[in-house]
Amino acid sequence: MNLRRVILFSFGLGSLSLVLLAFLGDFEVQNYALGAAGSKEQMPAQSYFTHATYFSIGEKSKDFKLKSKELMLSGKDYFLFVSPSGEVLPKGEGETIFFKGKLGKFENGPGELRLERDVEVYTANSSISANEIVYDVKRGGVHAMGKVKSEHRSLKDGGKIKIKSQDLRFWPKSNKARYEGNVEGMIFRRRLYEERITFAGDTVFLDLNIEKATLDGNVRVSRKKTDATARKGEVFLENYNKKLKYFVLVDDVKVVERVEIQGKLHTRKAFSEKLEGFMRERKLVLTGYPKVYQLNDMIKGNRITLREDIEVVEVDDALTNFRVK
Secondary structure, eight states: OOOEEEEEEEETTEEEEEEESSOOSOOOOOOOOOOGGGOSOOOOOSEEEEEEEEEEEOSSSOEEEEEEEEEEEETTTEEEEESOEEEEEOSSSSOOEEEEOSEEEEETTTTEEEEEEEEEEEOSSEEEEEEEEEEETTTTEEEEEEEEEEEEEOTTTOOEEEEEEEEEEEETTTTEEEEEEEEEEEEEOSSTTSOOEEEEEEEEEEETTTTEEEEEEEEEEEETTEEEEEEEEEEEGGGTTSSSOSEEEEEEEEEEEEEEETTEEEEEEEEEEEEEEETTTTEEEEESSOEEEETTEEEEOSEEEEETTOOOEEEEOSSOEEEEO
């Protein structure tokens, strides 16, 4: 079936409905000074309407519905919108995508909707805001740019992940996202007594299907009195209450921990090639030439375990296992 487009426009108390197989003819009303998605560019309007609703329906494309206060048509190439809002209903599997913004442009050829100013795109379990968002209606990809803020809800335990960045590419159907540029995030657990954890990196890839975040470049993971940095890392969101590692940092690992020793709060530092964090047991395990500096002592071993708020350091070397206090 060929693509059918239905355009409904209402004016004041009256209404006008147009059903088109293509955009036939021009409705020359006036020249309207609205650029492409809010740019300074002046473009002569071929057709201009207020309080418009636009539909795009077809077998091979997703059903697309958009409302706007003002709409300008430029032949068959693109539309310009003021205060657009609407939704995309996916064909087959996938969530409905909702969106809104102050300015918008829809290009027929590539099937891209570009939104600017106070932009929001959201599904039942994810929301994104940014300075500018491009939504690929045909392929279902979201590209958010400038002061990106997002929130994703875990389908398994109801927790939330909030992430800020400069750039985001999100694929709602596959539940995957890639963040770049000053990425900072925080994980909120469903149970109030379970502590929050913050993370950062140059790039973060989030796979919500397996609830895993992969961090790369200037990686940082922080929780309560502990800050850890490295070049790469992973956070396993589902492992909070399991006897499994919750996060892993590798390559040039540094740990700074505030711990009470002999009745006073001291800073304990550790270095290694790999760090594993176990939330349930509240411990950090360092391997790969680990070293710990505590008070005036420097402790070495093949494997060193630090426990939260405990001054005792557990050390495994090639022959023995001992504890240092």
